Amino acid sequence: MKKILYSVLLALVCTAVAWSQVVNVYSYRQTHLMEPLLEEFKRETGIDYRLLTGAAGGLLERLVREGANSPADVLITVDAGNLVAAKQAGVLRSIESDILDVSIPAHYRDADGQWYGLSARSRVIYYAPDRIDPAQISSYEALADPKLGKRICVRSSSNVYNQSLMAAMIAHHGAAKAEEWARGLVNNFARQPQDNDTAQIRAVAAGQCDVGIANTYYFGRLIASDAAADKDVVAKVAMLWPNQDDRGAHMNLSGAGVTKSSRNVGAAIKLIEFLASEKAQTIYAEHNNEYPVNPSAVLSGPIQSFGEFKADTLNLSELEKYQAEAVRIMDRVGWR
Template identity: 45%
Template structure:
């Protein structure tokens, strides 16, 4: 009887202790501060990018280090990515489309694969002429398409404007990249916007008459033709010149900023827009805002010797050494809006 009583008392003691521990545990959980609660998993932002991997991966890696948000990217040409977004529709994994040239960004907007972005940060960081009128895309870097000339055969005092390259003095001295590339299409489109179609066609026809060689496949090839003495001047995006200059600081080429007494140098952009069916729209916009911030803008532009889209950010020392210039302030959206007209005009002028 005594043994039974001791056993019963022991069991009651253990049960009471267990209830006390349970009560303490419940109380502790209820009193736990919010900081100890399980954090919501951070999303992964998926980017469809027409920019080369070596130009975007360093930025995405840095963003992940700072925020913990992972960035997954898929690279392809702008046209292929736009078509992919259309085909995938609401099933797309893409949150952002990142590409070059305002013409491509405008085409994406017209294809209905982007959606408006409501962001005071982007509005404050990116000038109006470097963004979509409907806020469906924003520039992230700026490139100038300007004149490159031989320092051995051209006195810069001979140069003045894009239009003047159609003059007789440049007969047999001009090289151009093919008209099939969007960069020259955008230049001609903005000329149509400013000068009108008739005047622009007259100028482009003059360029064709002055060609020393058939149009080249890319800007680098056109500059190599200048170095080889096949021609004396050409039109290129500044970062192509920057790449050659980095490889050979003593290169016998130089940049000239045309139209400084008028509309200014033609500029274009790389930029990004929010995918229409983004699965992580808030996280995608936060990434885009970060890319537009002073912290990221300098490095984003420096990776390809471009200019920051954020006007409060200075270019790299390497790019700044090319000198200041007046840039055309026409909205770069016109490069897309008038792209079809530009292509038809170039074809009529015999520019292939």
């Protein structure tokens, strides 16, 4: 009887301790994207959360400014470039987790354990099928061919998605050839870089250009939309997976790391482990139109219609070496 009472008491104490824990999350991802996941984490573990969202640069500056006094336990970002920036700023700590090592492929996590990818997206090519032959644009390299002409829409070089694509080109080809490619790409711009990824897809549909570069989940959102204008865009634009005959399509991530200032490291690791779980990964795919990084998770939502493709398996921690050079190259070739 005493053993039973002791077991019950211990369970109650453990539950009370769990419910007293709070993980403070700084997130570049918007509240409506994160709360379904955080609420599920709370239900499963009893660990509560506080969520602060903001722009990438602003939150990183805040973490640096707060230093050791920061209340943040976990930083959630979009794009490997932002993960690299957080690591270089010294606001993350290295962690070890067998669960994360099993759940997340090696090329989607930092070699030093400072960040882990949570969902993947590809930066692909969109085109007007009535105005361009997809054989002309079968690779990223083909976009720099002068025969293509001034037909490309893309957003600014200040956008971290483009910086990461540029860094990947350096990783694959070396700086000199990557700069040659970037110069050819700029020469094929139909207009000055502007707006967001969705705007590039819309511009193709509107005839402002014939080719656009944007992440896959933006097209997923358009497919999922009930708005007539969005349906019209989807009807006029096709998506192309680049480099399927060689290295595969460029991939990028949203991801997370435990902050150096965290006072609740164990719970912070549990949160990232949960976000890498099959259940959370399926939620990512369904609600955010992104690809799960956990191979056990099921594809859902509009991305199912994109079909199978060959993905570039470049280790995204490699981008850390090339991000600064990527920005310098983009500046030199006039990619504004």
